[in-house]
Amino acid sequence: MDLKKKISRRQFIGQANCAAVGTASLLSSLLSLRLTAGAASASNFTDYKALVCLFLNGGNDSFNMLVPRQQSAYNEYEQVRGGVGGTGLAIPRADLHQITSSLQNSPNGAGYSNFGIHPDLPYLKTLYDQGDLAFVSNVGSLIEPTSLVQYNDGSKPKPEGLFSHPDHQVHWQTLVPQVRGSAPKGWGGRMAEVMSHANQQSNIAMNISLSGANVLQSGTTTVPYITDPRGVVELSNYGQDPTLALAVDDILGQHYQSIYSKTLAHTNRNSIDASVAFKSALDSLSTPFDPSVISGETQTYQRLSMVSKIMEARTALSMNRQIFFVERGGWDHHNELLTPQSDLFIELNEAIEIFWTAIQSMGLQKNVVLYTASDFGRTLTSNGSGSDHAWGGNHFIISGSGNINGGEIYGEYPDLALNNSSTDLGRGRILPTTSVDSYMAELAYWYGVPNSEMSTVIPNINNFSSSFVSPNSPLGILNS
Amino acid sequence: MPSLLSTLLGIFLVATLCTFATADSFSITLDGAETELLLKDTIDPLEIIEFSSNMKDWIPIARNYGNQWENIFPHAYDLSAVAGSTDQAMVLPTGEKGFYRKRSASTINASSNKELASRFLTQATFGPSRSEINSFPNINSNTFGSPEDDSFEDWINAQIAISPFYHRAYWRERSDPDYIDESALADRLVNEVGHNPAYGQQFAFSRGQTIYRTDWTNPLPGYGGLFDINGNVIDENHPDWPTDSNDFDWQGRPMTGLHFDNCIAHISGTGNPPYRLNKYDTNYPVSDTRQLVWYKAAIDAPDQLRQRVAWALSQYFVVAELGSNQPQAVERWLNYYDIFTRHAFGNFRDILDEVTWSPHMGYYLSHIENRKANPNQGTYPDENYAREVMQLFTIGLWELNEDGTKEVDANGDAIPTYDNDDIFEFAKVFTGMRRPQNRGPDTNIEELSNNYIDPMRVDKSWHDFDPKTLLDGTTLGPFKQNANGVRKDVAGLLDHLFNHKNVPPFFARFMIQRFTVSNPSPAYIKAVALAFKNGLYEGSGSGNRGCMEATIKAVLLHPEARSASLAYDPSHGKLREPLIRLMHVARAFELTSNRTYGWLYFKDTHDTILQAPYESPSVFNFYRTNYAPNGPIGDAALNAPEFQIHNDVSALQLSNALITLIVHGIAGGNYGNIGQRNLVDSVLDFTYENSISGNTSNLIDHLDLILCAGRLTSENRATILAAANTPSLNLTGIDKVKYVARLIVLTPEFNTLY
DSSP: OOHHHHSOHHHHHHHHHHTTTTOTTOOBSSSOGGGGGGGSOOOOOOSOEEEEEEEETTOOOTTTTEEEOSHHHHHHHHHHTTOSSTTOOOOOGGGSEEEEOSSSSSTTSOSOOEEEEOTTOHHHHHHHHHTOEEEEEEEEOOSSOOOHHHHHHTOSOOOTTTTOHHHHHHHHHHSOTTSOSSTTOOHHHHHHHHTGGGGTTOSSOSEEESSSOOSTTOOSSBOOEEOOTTOOOOOTTTTTOHHHHHHHHHHHHSOOSSHHHHHHHHHHHHHHHHHHHHHHHHHTSSSOOOGGGTTTSOHHHHHHHHHHHHHHTTTTTTOSEEEEEEEEOOOOOSSOOHHHHHHHHHHHHHHHHHHHHHHHHTTOTTTEEEEEEESOOBOSSBSSSSOOBOSOEEEEEEOOBTTBOOSEEEEOOOOOSTTOTTTBOSTTOBOOSEEHHHHHHHHHHHHTOOGGGHHHHSTTGGGTGGGOSBTTBSSSOBOO | OOOOOEEEEEEEEOOTTOOBOOTTSEEEEEETTEEEEEEOOOOSSEEEEEEESSSSSOEEEEEESSSOOEEOTTOOOEEEEOTTSSOEEEEEOTTOOSEEEEEEEOOOOOOOHHHHHHHHHHHHSSOOOHHHHHTSTTTTOTTTTSTTOOHHHHHHHHHHHSOOOOHHHHHHTTSOTTOOOOTTSTTSOTTOOOOOGGGOOOSOEEETTEEEOSSTTOOSTTTSSSBOTTSOBOOTTSTTSOSSGGGBOTTSOBOOSHHHHHHHHHHHHOOOTTOBOOTTTTOOOGGGHHHHHHHHHHHHOSOHHHHHHHHHHHTTSOOOSTTOSOTTOOHHHHHHHHHHHHTTTSBHHHHHHHHHHOHHHHHHTTOTTOOOOBTTTTBOOOOHHHHHHHHTTTSOSBOBOTTSOBOBOTTSOBOBSOOHHHHHHHHTTTOSEEOOOOOOTTOSSOOTTSOOSSOOEEOGGGSOOSOEEOTTSOEEOOOOSSHHHHHHHHHHHHHHHHTSTTHHHHHHHHHHHHHTOSSOOHHHHHHHHHHHHHSOBTTBSOSSTTBHHHHHHHHHHSHHHHOSGGGGSTTSSEEOOHHHHHHHHHHHTTOEEOSTTOOOOOOOHHHHTSOOTTOOSSTTOSSOTTOOOTTHHHHTTOOOGGGGGOOHHHHHHHHHHHHHHHHTSSBOGGGOSSSSTTOBOEEOOOHHHHHTTTSHHHHHHHHHHHHHTTOOOHHHHHHHHHHHTOGGGOOOHHHHHHHHHHHHTTSHHHHEEO
């Protein structure tokens, strides 16, 4: 059976269009999406929920982020990673932050309970022990649940462009891995279209990116509002010189024949209007945004700080639902794994701690979910100093306990022994046992996507629904 | 300039078993399951057929701009001549039912010679200037720009003949005084020139781990505040110890020595507002050196076409700062970049070879120090380069036809060019390539701890000598297990990839997108691909596969790049690269440095306009070739790479960057977003513009010519004229020039190219 045929690109785009009836071809981060209120049932949103995607661009070697500590399993881990020191990639067992998982200590899990968090992520250990953080193990892009036998005999469809950066990055964001490229659009963009009635009063897009253009937040009719962590950028002199402003308005308001001119004029128009609205919202806070406070900090720190500041301005921006995109690059550790990964973990650990403390001080810890995404996991075996592109990897979700069933490892932590018969494709490339779809559906249900719209947001979701823990919580992590 | 005169001639609904025909447009026949469009020979200067499945989004599928009907990328429908007439028939595949319409432009306004030259220079250089337009070959000829005219090719040939600006050579002449000229030696490159005493030291360099900056911290005797000309330590007992308390830096170090003296002398030489220089003028981070050289080349080097080709190639064979090899090093980066300046009109295979053997690339894509599998240690060869050399540098992801469209299998599906087994296999080829030996203690290169200048050396004991299965199932090797065998293995794989049928169209599309249009027609791609494949474009070129000269000529001289009619095709053209737009303004008004050492120092533009030399965010360049922004471009299934870095923030940052340059010059901090904090160190020369500013209309015409190639719409012209003549503003002279220029750079006509 050829699943690729089943959802052709054309059909797929048609499907997505249905969710956006009435917007015509408006390209806008700044538009009246209230027109689309009919797309989902129009209910009144009074609560606030925000998703924060932390995208680790390049492919985090996440079997060094969450490591088996159980002695026998650790021994296998140490062996496949080539040992500690030299060309080996293993983290010494004694350096790991010890955690336990009861879910993994079952036949459906790894079969043991002791795990360790990377030494440079102590704050994750704190959150885990407080019940504010959960891991999800061995996640990767799939089209259908696929066993190693099925992978090898080709009886199940495979994602396009396996093990390549751009393909896997896009698959995580479109959730349509049977299609190569960004044409299916991002699931965050689709979710914004389905949920557009949540922010009816707002002039700013539901999707906000601190890291530039991305596939995740681009829907059929929406694009993210992109902002700079160092503050709002305004067009020079636009607010000071009325003659100039009028001329700029005239220029950007012209009808242009060229599609490039048209797109440029439209983007620049929106950019100017959004910068005016955004600046006024941030200026209205009791402690207005001050970029000098974060200058000199790491980029993850700066970006997450801006996210928390925007959340603080949620009322001024009339936001009930928001999706934030924060990307950190530099994880493609072919050359050298251990030191650069440590450096990045140190940056993440600090930034997340500052961010989550700010969320807690606003009392929003049950309204905010931060989750990680990354291209893929990496080969368990070494190439001499680093690791290569692979597939399944480990991730974490942070939210306030009560909203999240934290202090657990979900999914199935895999057997790490080289050439094992359940998950190893060779070289320690691990076949995922939890699809990105199930992981993202967990977030989408929490966010408020109704069941009737779930297949619009996550097109392949029905291929995985038979193993859902409960109808509104595929993995059992978040309380919707 | 004309307004657009597109007219909608006909919309046809394809319904079952009916035929429409009109005498003056086109007709549709349904023949069983197939739809056939009968396309009349051209009537208007430009005609476009569009398809829509919903009467909302119209996708262009065929076009005629005066010669023949042709497909529009990525569509490759069967087009054939109709016997006994000048018409053509286009057969659409089953299932493409919907609506078709024809648009046409009935009147094409002729451009002046200078406008045609300006448009060409916008494509082929970092931006036209008044003098380059005026000195363009045959610029006053009556036949300029006609099909028989060779002026554009003459210009290209003249460019090729110009002695290259080598980035590494420019830096070596102006950095370490001990560098000697080894450019003529065997095993050395032409850019390994010596220091030129006339220039002194204008750029930072390193000897071993010691950095020699161009400021008072320089340890070279006489140059900084550490040692005097005789090598004696400058301490508080030394006569050079400053007496003014302001002449100590923030760390209490004395600011003295040659660089400081040069700087102070320079400040007193100018010192007028708005030139806000200060005594830190010669101080800068070493990692910015490569960009100082690049900006000099882009703005001032006469071999503009070579520099543009090199810039394009550097976006194809990307080595970028993130995750890379010692940003504080300088020479290795410049030497890598010079692969592209040296071979800009040479051969692609040579570029591929030098890139593959470059230790700089080897470090970036991690095939340096890569060893064969070691079962005992459980290690395998690094797969990084094996993957990217295929995906990005040669064949791409999908099997292609010669015109760049995707090949399909019996099911209509695109065909991948390789899979992970091939990567695993080819990773074995790129083993045993190791860091070159250090040159030694009195090295003539910036070595820091290792040599990243000379090609990687071979270590046969690290190489996997097993025969490798190639993409077509044939076998590479086995070769003799010696150093030569390793070279044959690598060369064999590179030849295999270079000779793959995908390379010509894959590379052709990339180069076309960098210079002229985002969505080249299959005919245009094919013409460039054939030039690459045969090494000839209209008789010129080396005749060898991979000829860059022929490829570049095809890109710039093909009718699709030159035709004026296509300006009326909405999907023709591109968004220009942000960095090139910035360089254009710098060149149009002859940006001149006021810095002590003449630097044109644009600072950290990758943070603002998302593009800077050496600052690609990854090996995938600043943008992907198939990026499609939402809106009319995405709706029409077309691409526009540069829009990937045109977002809510960068759009305004770029507008502000252009305005900063016009209003102040290269300025940072409170004055703008392109320079060092609170420095205004290089300014534009508006002398000519000032001289014609009395007549606003003439001023706008001139700025339109050099900034928009005369494409400013009549509406925008009127808007800008009214704004500049607003009585309450009372604009005159240079103020008026700047006001008009800052509005023009906000128009789509400046920012796009068509």
